[in-house]
Amino acid sequence: PVKPIEEELVYLRDEFAATKEVREEHAKMSQLYHQLQSKCKAEMTRHKRKFRGLKKDIQNIPKSQHDDQIRGLDREIKDYLSRIHDVESRLPGNNGLYLRLIVGDLNVTLPTSELKRKYKESYEEWKLGISIAIAIFSVFNLIFSHRLTDALHYFLILWFYCTLTIRESILVANGSRIRGWWVSHHYISAFLTGIHILWPADAHEYMRFRTKFVVLSLMISIVQIIQFTYQSGLLYRLRSLRKVDFLHITVDGIPSWAVSSKDALALYVVTPFLMIIYAYQFYPLHRSSHALDVNRAY
Amino acid sequence: PVKPIEEELVYLRDEFAATKEVREEHAKMSQLYHQLQSKCKAEMTRHKRKFRGLKKDIQNIPKSQHDDQIRGLDREIKDYLSRIHDVESRLPGNNGLYLRLIVGDLNVTLPTSELKRKYKESYEEWKLGISIAIAIFSVFNLIFSHRLTDALHYFLILWFYCTLTIRESILVANGSRIRGWWVSHHYISAFLTGIHILWPADAHEYMRFRTKFVVLSLMISIVQIIQFTYQSGLLYRLRSLRKVDFLHITVDGIPSWAVSSKDALALYVVTPFLMIIYAYQFYPLHRSSHALDVNRAY
Ligand SMILES: CC(C)(COP(=O)(O)OP(=O)(O)OC[C@H]1O[C@@H](n2cnc3c(N)ncnc32)[C@H](O)[C@@H]1OP(=O)(O)O)[C@@H](O)C(=O)NCCC(=O)NCCS
Ligand SMILES: CC(C)(COP(=O)(O)OP(=O)(O)OC[C@H]1O[C@@H](n2cnc3c(N)ncnc32)[C@H](O)[C@@H]1OP(=O)(O)O)[C@@H](O)C(=O)NCCC(=O)NCCS
Secondary structure (H helix, E strand, C coil), X not given: CHHHHHHHHHHHHHHHHHCHHHHHHHHHHHHHHHHHHHHHHHHHHHHHHHHHHHHHHXXXXXXXXXXXXXXXXXXXXXXXXXXXXXXXXXXXXXCCHHHHHHHCCCCCCCCCHHHHHHHHHHHHHHHHHHHHHHHXXXXXXXXXXXXXXXXXXXXXXXXXXXXXXXXXXXXXXXXXXXXXXXHHHHHHHHHHHHHHHHCCCCCHHHHHHHHHHHHHHHHHHHHHHHHHHHHHHHHHHHHHHCCCCCCCXXXXXXXXXXXXXXXHHHHHHHHHHHHHHHHHHHHHHHHHHHHHHHHHHC | CHHHHHHHXXXXXXXXXXXXXXXXXXXXXXXXXXXXXXXXXXXXHHHHHHHHHHHHHHHHCCCCCCHHHHHHHHHHHHHHHHHHHHHHCCCCCCCCHHHHHHHCCCCXXXXXXXXXXXXXXXXXXXXXXXXXXXXXXHHHHHHCCCHHHHHHHHHHHHHHXXXXXHHHXXXXXXXXXXXXXXXXXXXXXXXXXXXXXXXXXXXXXXHHHHHHHHHHHHHHHHHHHHHHHHHHHHHHHHHHHCCCCCCCCCCCCCCHHHCCHHHHHHHHHHHHHHHHHHHHHHHHHHHHHHHHHHHHHC
């Protein structure tokens, strides 16, 4: 029975030897590519420093003199800075402090815009998946009330917000124009969930607050699910139109002309839901400040 | 005052134009490199599947027949598999389920062994930093007892273990031979810290257990700090000897011959501490099982 195996091994040995070239080319190109990246990065850093310095010089010029001329220069400098930002979004080393604390000096930039788009899509899908899971937990906890599922629910939310901040930092490092307040409100959400977890589960006020929290969590996940249809619609258009290519300045943003009237419609659908949830968020806020007063007394 | 700025801008414009070549070369090479990676990855996956199939065929051969011959074939196949693993550790797509859940389909592999070593070093330094922070919190909480610092302490530990699992998954994706039980005991630690956080802080048993937990946390961080000197010693030797290069099979592991008698000595120093902490860990385990009984009654 050893004979056929030996024959097969001879064959595999040859096959492996045949890919020697690819393997060696890859090893060599890794080194070269890494060198080129460092070089390009250094150049962009240099450009950026100089253009920024010039921008500051312009701001120091007293107003009302040569106004038009200055505005023209300013616009040109901004244009250069955005081109530099665009090149940098394909280079490593854009990790902010938060990302450096968690994954360290890893290169999180995706090299092509195609990969960036795919990453954004998988981020939306991941958000959808976890939102559905949280919605299920919420419904379950509305009907039943058990310490264990409560805890699982809270930790899932905590994990969700923490991971959300990681993924969004990665998107930002890849040049996404995702809003600052959007990212920072997830840090705050994670923090508040942490406080909620610490709340002793046998306190009287806790039980009164619990239902409100679960309803809030359910509503947020439903809004997230609705938002997904809006966001994925935009991403789908982006892909089908193939309007974002390598030379395009906003590498994987959604330029305003790509937003058709259909999106505007979708936005009109999303907005009322957001309004409702904002209004609802103030109610437990009021309740909880009351509860905190009680707690402080205790 | 506009004149010198205009002159400077003309100069910067030329400078920027001068790096056009580097920028374009980088954009082109990104594409090429990515294609080569995909190709190489596909080849390695194919090789791996075939060699693994052959390995299974060998295992199916009844023993005591051609024993020596089979052992020889087996060894050769294992050698090929380890060479394939080595190439794969420089290619993207080694993310396990955990890493895919958190950062998604990001390429976390570092392209050169130099970068891998640096990443390992920064991981050790990061562990050291957080361990020192945890030790400080522990000492503080041993002396004082406040709800807020308690909570910060627990969440820091929770965050530490969660991030540890992320970083270790990245190391594993980079071909580190870090032990499975070592990684998994951090998942368990994170889970247990979560349970500890849920523990109502006003329960009577909690206060009795609290001091033990803080002492344990202090001891673990001290052991971590001691371990750091051992690990960083190994990494330092690795770097100074420059014995690990691109062609070396265990890309960034520490081969046994690199471990000198001085390390063995360090290991002798580390081991007693580990023993003490293992012994100590059983004590609160016993206590907490008692506490759980009390809790269940309640
Ligand atoms: C109004 C809204 C739904 C859509 O805004 P929009 O007009 O699509 O925003 P833009 O297209 O200018 O987005 C700018 C960037 O942010 C991203 N972005 C916007 N909303 C986002 C969201 N909800 N999740 C993730 N990314 C988002 C866009 O994709 C884009 O990133 P890109 O540069 O990588 O393409 C959204 O921005 C918003 O306001 N969300 C807040 C929802 C909220 O308050 N929820 C509360 C309950 S948790
Ligand atoms: C004994 C010990 C200190 C050293 O072991 P060692 O002989 O250096 O292990 P090896 O060199 O074979 O290590 C294999 C891999 O695991 C890594 N590794 C070993 N111990 C590690 C640790 N404590 N932290 C991180 N990585 C570790 C090594 O760096 C190596 O990775 P590489 O392939 O990327 O180079 C360590 O392995 C150990 O047992 N740690 C457990 C400590 C413990 O029980 N702590 C309890 C308190 S939390």
